[in-house]
Amino acid sequence: MRDTLLWSPRTVLCVQLLALFDLDDTLVSRRDSLRSWGRDFTAARGLPASAADVVVDALDERARPNDFAGLRVTLGLRDSVESLWDTYVAGMAQRAHCREGVHEGLRSMKAHGWTIGIATNGAPNIQHAKVAGAGRSKKRWGGACRPIRRDASSAVQFNSEAKALQG
Known part of the structure; x- marks a missing residue:
């Protein structure tokens, strides 16, 4: 995963790019x-x-x-x-099919260093089935992707897991 460094005279910040998308009626209709x-x-x-x-x-x-x-x-x-x-x-x-342009847009984001996640509050088995059915997978997106609960601790955990998977 590529990190973005921000420089100032006194500090160096490492920024990880994480985008979370809603599944239902955002990525799929x-x-x-x-x-x-x-x-x-x-x-x-x-x-x-x-x-x-x-x-x-x-x-x-x-x-x-x-x-x-x-x-x-x-x-x-x-x-x-x-x-x-x-x-x-x-x-x-x-x-479950992605709206037009979704796969291409997400692949472009991945190519520019973004980690992609799907935030969801639905039942896990249906959300995982829709993710798989819509073709959102490591093969299609080139990186880790799975539904996560909509809260900050889940996002942090997902980002850590995704970074570990990508080396």
């Missing part, structure tokens, strides 16, 4: 993916088209496994909550 998944999910179960709106409304802000307990009752589904959650994770990961 979560709402578009959710609407697509909701339509396919309800159609596959023979539910009316209006059921897709119920699913999207229930999961719009953020989805957690326990949200599917309510949907199971509301929609009269026989699937287990775990099965519904697994279906959601797989379907959203499949639909």
Whole structure:
């Protein structure tokens, strides 16, 4: 990792370049993916088209496994909550695509010495699945990248881990 040195007559500062991006509706369009998944999910179960709106409304802000307990009752589904959650994770990961220009922009930042991180407050398994599904990986970005919680200590820990991985 390349550090930037700032000089003054009395001090030398070493600045590490760290950029944290939100995953949902910043790097990927979560709402578009959710609407697509909701339509396919309800159609596959023979539910009316209006059921897709119920699913999207229930999961719009953020989805957690326990949200599917309510949907199971509301929609009269026989699937287990775990099965519904697994279906959601797989379907959203499949639909997670970076917005145009994101990969190129992040590769450019990496080439200029930036460490890239994804800050997230979502459930870890869905966030990791979406990161992988959208092609955000060491191979695509040329460096360490994984979801981290949205707080300063997580950012510091991520930056230390990323620096160690990059030598």
